[in-house]
Amino acid sequence: MTISINVNTVERSFDIQPGEVLLDVLRREGYLEVKGSCHSGDCGACTVLLDGRPVASCLILVAKADGHAVTTVRGIGDQAHPHVLQEAFVKNGAVQCGYCVPGAITSAKALLDENPDPTEEEIRLAMDSNYCRCTGYEQQVEAVLDAAAQLRKGDKK
Ligand code: FES
Ligand code: FES
The missing domain is CATH 1.10.150.120 ([2Fe-2S]-binding domain)
Structure with missing residues (x-):
């Protein structure tokens, strides 16, 4: 299945498997600034903004993000233009x-x-x-x- 997510203001398409979570797809696609640790919603390392609201990306089925906007910490600011x-x-x-x-x-x-x-x-x-x-x-x-x-x-x- 292919889904579309706006990541850090860029429209992206991702091929996903049933049951995959947002954290794993983001990291697979190179958004390594999103960290994973507990994979159970406890530690907050994987927090991203989903339509502006903070979520634990390890708990979000990536299919639920289809058509939505995700902001990682690099979308907030980067080395050249830090927030x-x-x-x-x-x-x-x-x-x-x-x-x-x-x-x-x-x-x-x-x-x-x-x-x-x-x-x-x-x-x-x-x-x-x-x-x-x-x-x-x-x-x-x-x-x-x-x-x-x-x-x-x-x-x-
Ligand atoms: S990896 Fe710990 S809350 Fe997601
Ligand atoms: S866990 Fe090392 S700086 Fe927070």
Whole structure:
């Protein structure tokens, strides 16, 4: 079966097998910035935006994404044009091994799109499905607060 998904603003067609999940198809097709770990919806490493909402791509049958838009962390920003969240994660020491970071930034992006001035508690709640074994979470919360403040000032987009 062939399906179409808009990935990072590019229309793509994918040949899929019954039962395949979005995470596995994205990685097979080269979107290696989307990480997999638990494959059971627990760790948040595989978070992408599906029509702007954060989802665990390991839990989404890829057929359900047919005709929809997926944004990976590379669609949020890349090395040449990093998003303010990505810069803030680096600046605030929120990247150590880095494995959780694509998912964490994706969840944070969804939060800031809806709520440009979140409290620390709202940030922790929005990112409570994104496990991080390295940072102790403090730096990631600081990074999101920092990015939100910069976005509100209009310094960055
Ligand atoms: S790999 Fe999807 S939530 Fe862990
Ligand atoms: S930076 Fe290593 S798991 Fe988060």
